[in-house]
Amino acid sequence: PMDGRAKNVRRPDTWHATLAFKQYSELHRTIRHRKAITEIYEQNLPAKIKFAHNDNATYLRFPLQVEDPASLIAHLKQSGIYVSDTWYESPISPRRCLDDTNYKMGSCPNSEATAAKMINLPTHVNVDDDDAERMTAKVNEWLSKQES
Numbered sequence: 001p002m003d004g005r006a007k008n009v010r011r012p013d014t015w016h017a018t019l020a021f022k023q024y025s026e027l028h029r030t031i032r033h034r035k036a037i038t039e040i041y042e043q044n045l046p047a048k049i050k051f052a053h054n055d056n057a058t059y060l061r062f063p064l065q066v067e068d069p070a071s072l073i074a075h076l077k078q079s080g081i082y083v084s085d086t087w088y089e090s091p092i093s094p095r096r097c098l099d100d101t102n103y104k105m106g107s108c109p110n111s112e113a114t115a116a117k118m119i120n121l122p123t124h125v126n127v128d129d130d131d132a133e134r135m136t137a138k139v140n141e142w143l144s145k146q147e148s
Contacts, residue, residue, distance in 0.1 A: 031058050034123040037132045038062055041121055044136035046143065061120035063088070064139070067146070069119045075142040081135055088118050 023030075041062045042053055049064045066072050073084050091111040092098045105112065121135055 030125060033125055034058050034060070036129070037123040037127055040129060040132040041136060044133065045139060049139075049143070059123050062123055064119045064121065065114065065117045066119060066143075067117060069117060071146075072119055072139065072142050075145075076135070076138055079134075079138050081138060083119060083121060088115055088120070090115050 035058060038057075038059045042050070045064070049066055051063050051065065064072075069089075076083055089095055090098055091108050092101050092103050093115075121132075121139075127135075
């Protein structure tokens, strides 16, 4: 989301079109990658923290629901895994845009409760299989500490 009004709107430079075309031509590869990373998360994380999975979906982020997201984020950070740029931490996201809307807290209690427990794992092209497996291991490590 953009804050305020767009300024200096102009025709894109040629390199923007080249970049857009390159990204578009790699779309199927990107979708396959995101699905492969999602499958690692799906297979290695317990059902109690996952939302209902849709095999046909392409996840930009893989959502988890935990009782103490801040604690999990801190645990992951200790291992060099940074997921603190969580989206959907409020019914209107990002939270910094909430005041720009007419949303009234309490209007959607289920959404608010879900958002308060949400954390998202990345699926982008810079996350490889080893990264995804390492993240799931660290999430599971944190869960086992919570249960003891």
